[in-house]
Amino acid sequence: MNRQSSSKKWLLTGLALVITAFHLIPFYILLTNSLKQMGDFTSKWSFPDYFNLENFALAWEQAGLANAFTNTAIITFSAAVLLILFGSMAAYALARRTTKLNKFVYILFVGVMVIPPLTALVPLYRLVVNFGLMNTHIVAVLNNVAAFLPLTIFLYAGFIRSTIPKELEEAAKIDGASTLKIFFKIIFPLLKPITATVLIISSVYIWNDYQFAIFFLQDSSVQTLTVVLASFFGQNGSQLNLVAAAALLASLPMIIVFLFLQRFFIEGLAAGSVKG
Structure with a gap:
C-alpha cells in the first residue's frame, strides 16, 4: 500500500x-x-x-503605456473596491437572513452567472450613449462591477455559510453591537481569504478586459492597456521584440498581485464554493 x-x-x-x-x-x-x-x-x-533592456523603454514610449497603465489601474482598483464592499455586504445579508425573498435573489444572482456578458452589448451600448457616459472611467467601472457582482456574491456567501459561526454575531448582538458594526468589526476581517480570491479573479479579468473596453473607451485619453496593446501590435507586427516587451510590461502588475495573494487564493476559492 x-x-x-x-x-x-x-x-x-x-x-x-x-x-x-x-x-x-x-x-x-x-x-x-x-x-x-x-x-x-x-x-x-x-x-x-x-x-x-532598451526594448522596454521604447515600447513604453511608443505605445503610450503610461497613460494606458493609469487608466487601467484606476478602473481596476475602483471596480475591485466596489465589488469587495458591496459584494461582501450583499452576501452577508443573503447568507444570514434565509427568507424566501433572499433565496430567490440569491438564485437570481447565480442564474445571471451563466449569461454571456456580450449578449447585453447592444442595449448596454444604447444606454451608455443616452446617459452620455461614453469614453469615461465611470462606464468601465460600473460595467465591470455589474459583470462580476454575481460571482462575488456567490463566493462570499458560500464562505460565510461554511466557515464563520453564527455564535460570533450572536455574542456581539448581546453586547449591543449594530448589524453594520458586527459586519465591519467582526465578519469582514475574517473574509480575508475569500477577499483575496475575489480580488485576484476580478482584477485579472478587469485588467485584461478588451471586449467592452474597445466599444466604450474609444478616445485615446481613456483607453486601457488591452486596447492600446492591440493597436500597438497592429502597427509593429514585424518588431516582435517591442511587442513582446510591451506585453510583458502589461502583465507584470497582475503577476505581482497574484504572487502576494496566492497563499490565500486556493483557501478562499475552495471554502467559498463549498456551499451555495
Missing part, C-alpha cells in the same frame, strides 16, 4: 510539473523575444546571450 501511495504521489507530482511547464512556455517565449535586438532572427526558444 505504501509503495502504491508513493508511486501515485510521484505520478501526480510529475503531472503537476508538466502542466506547470506547459503554462510557463508562453512566458518564456515572451521573455526571450523581449530581450532580443531588432533584426535578431534566432530561434524564439533560444535565450539571448545579452540583455537588451
